[in-house]
Amino acid sequence: MDISQRREVVSRFLRRCVTYADASIERKKSRGGDEKDISNWENYRQFTSFSASEVESGELDTWLEDGKYESEPDAYLSLDGETKVSKLSELSHEQRRNWLASLMMPRPVSLIGTVSSEGIQNLAPMSSIGVVSNTPPLITVSLSKSRNGQERDTLVNFRSSGVGSSCMVFILPADLDSAKNIQKTSTKLPIDESEWELVSGSMLSSDDLPILSSAMAAMQCKLVEIHPLPEGSSASLAILRVESILTSAKINSSNMPQKLMQINFNKLGPSSSKNDWDFEVSY
Secondary structure, eight states: OOHHHHHHHHHHHHHHHHHHHHHHHHHHHHTTOOHHHHHHHHHHHHHHHHHHHHHHHTTTGGGGSSSOOOOOOOOOOOTTSSOOOOOGGGSOHHHHHHHHHHHHOOEEOEEEEEEOTTOOEEEEEEOOEEEEETTTTEEEEEEOBOTTSOBOHHHHHHHHHOTTOEEEEEEOBSSHHHHHHHHHHTSOOOTTOOGGGTSSSOEEOOSSSOEETTOSEEEEEEEEEEEEOSTTOSOEEEEEEEEEEEEOTTOOTTSOOOBEEEEETTEEEEOOOTTSOOOOOOO
């Protein structure tokens, strides 16, 4: 059994424990059970969910290997000691990619749904997405070309549909199915085939583009502008206006579940846990 298989087995077991804990908590609450007992179950549920997220992220892979586990604490390195300068102009593409990924990630990885001029529904994984304005609500998406200079289907669909055309940005939960959906939709398909046939989750109808049932949220957006990036970049920047956000009725902006994140260039995992520390900034 390789490490990914071990990771999936342990993760599946822990997630089932979380599901069982959820049911037990709900049952005890409905029966008016002891509050201390319920609190203990909630603490167990939270810890188990966090453990599952750590296993799924790959952070605990060494725990799953054969033999004795030896912990090696991370060293804290600051800029007041010995330093070095890495000039990006002197690095290879892969070296630049790895440096930028390690410094600027994690960031959410999403699926973007568009439709071609022939009516083919497209799903594409994206991580180069950012909020650039709250009023009006604007986000940007960086859309690069392939190594042979071919534009991504998402950009082709934006160009053919024009300003004002719709797209769906799907925010994904931090689970293995979502990570596998990212892998599946990253495969280049013939122009007359749809990535919707590859992903887990069903296609729900809406007044606009279809909704991915397995997403935790969907942002319905309209294309505002497309700009080529400067400095000889092969990418273009699409500016989108967020028209509406679809979520479960049980969540809001203050209790958002863990999102699927791009941890590094080729690694996906969960967003931060409630167990992590945070600091509230006063503006």
